[in-house]
Each structure stands twice: as C-alpha cells, then as structure tokens.
Amino acid sequence: MKKRDASLAAFAIFVFWQIAALIIDRNILPSPLEVIPVFFKEIINGNMLEHALASFWRVMASMFLSVILAAPAGLLLGQSQKLNRFFSPVIYLLYPVPKVVLVPIVLLFFGVGDLPKILIIFMILFFQILVLVRDQAAALPSELIQSVRSLGAGRRALFRLVYLPASLPAILTALRQSVGTAVAVLYITETFATQRGLGYYIYFNASTLLDYPAMYAGVLAMSLLGLGLYFSVDWLEHRLCKWQFVE
Numbered sequence: 001m002k003k004r005d006a007s008l009a010a011f012a013i014f015v016f017w018q019i020a021a022l023i024i025d026r027n028i029l030p031s032p033l034e035v036i037p038v039f040f041k042e043i044i045n046g047n048m049l050e051h052a053l054a055s056f057w058r059v060m061a062s063m064f065l066s067v068i069l070a071a072p073a074g075l076l077l078g079q080s081q082k083l084n085r086f087f088s089p090v091i092y093l094l095y096p097v098p099k100v101v102l103v104p105i106v107l108l109f110f111g112v113g114d115l116p117k118i119l120i121i122f123m124i125l126f127f128q129i130l131v132l133v134r135d136q137a138a139a140l141p142s143e144l145i146q147s148v149r150s151l152g153a154g155r156r157a158l159f160r161l162v163y164l165p166a167s168l169p170a171i172l173t174a175l176r177q178s179v180g181t182a183v184a185v186l187y188i189t190e191t192f193a194t195q196r197g198l199g200y201y202i203y204f205n206a207s208t209l210l211d212y213p214a215m216y217a218g219v220l221a222m223s224l225l226g227l228g229l230y231f232s233v234d235w236l237e238h239r240l241c242k243w244q245f246v247e
Helices: 003-024 032-044 049-079 081-094 099-110 114-138 142-150 155-189 198-207 212-240
Strands: none
Touching: 003 032, 032 049, 032 212, 049 081, 049 114, 049 155, 049 198, 049 212, 081 114, 099 114, 099 155, 114 155, 155 198, 155 212, 198 212
C-alpha cells in the first residue's frame, strides 16, 4: 500500500468520525478533535505509556515464541508424511477452536500476570503458522528436493537452503493475518486479573471512571499497536522475501 493511499484512508476515517460525533452529539462518542489531544497528553504524562509497553511486550513475546516453535514444527511435518499423518487429526480438531474461550481455563492454571496472556496469543499464532508452513513445505516440488540432494545436501542443508527460504513467506503471511486477532484477544485477556495493559486501560476508563475521551484514546493506541505490528511484518516480508516482489 502506498503512503498516499494510507494517508487518504486515515483522513476519511477522521472525517467520518467527526461527522458521526456531531450527529450523535453525546458524550459516549467524543470527536477526534477531543480524543487526539487526550491521547498525546496520556502518552506524555506516562499514564498510557506504561500500559502500551505492557501490551507491546505481551504481543512481541507471543510472536517470538510462536515463530521459533511453530515454524520448525511446520517444516518437520511438511517434510515427513508419517509425522504429518500422525499429527494431522490433532491439528484438524484444535485449529478451528476459538482460543479466546480458553482464557478462563488458562487463568485458572497459570494465574495472573503476563504468562497466561502470552500463552493465549501464542496459541492463536502457533496454529496459524504451523498449518501454513506445513502446507508450504509439503507443496515444494519433489524435483527441487531431488536436485539439491543430488548435490550432496543432507537433511540439515535441505532445511536451511530449501525448506526454510520457501516457507518464510508463509511464516510472515501467518503473522500478518494473525496480528488483528492477536490484538483483539490481547484486549480480552487484559480485562481479566490485571492492572496493566491497554485492554485494562480502556476497560477501566470506560466502566469505572466513565472517561470516554481517555477510553477512545486507549482504543486509538491499541489500533496503532495493531497497525504498527502489521506494517512491521509487511516491511520484513519485503526485506526478507524480495524475490516475491520482483516484477
């Protein structure tokens, strides 16, 4: 997406929000001209910054864990038909389960703190990456594998020179597709048994303080977090998978 297109889209959303606020004319929908100053004020005085950093840490830790565990597992299943046949029924049953319903269970087993929140997001990203990487690795042409093996490449060399580069786009695609869901689930997890995070900040300002401009500032911050992660993964894909964008 071009920067100009993104800027125009952001401006259109701003205008729509302003018009909607004027039409509704209630304190539950403050205008962006009221919310944006509150956003910068809360960032500068540190009230929101601590919550934003907590949310950022949880999402980044989840993404890191999911990549280092799901990518090798997906490559392994993609290379081995026997392992894939053994684990496919389990993946088939667990993959469609909405992980957000597991939030109360995870909290019961792991208590409060960052760990249960990281685990919930990790489970979402893990299965997305696992399935896409497995399918990408399994779809590699056998002729390509045989040609590399004929040059004396063993399993490790195949993994490093063939399977990993071929599956890298699938890893990044899975991350990009999952960012929105991960941030949405992050909000839900941060309304349970915690006093840090943008989810808590939004919920506390909305339900306890009834400070709607601050609530919308928190929503804006969480939206920017999701957008920032999405565009970061997109940038990584353009840097690491240049061959996909050669015209």
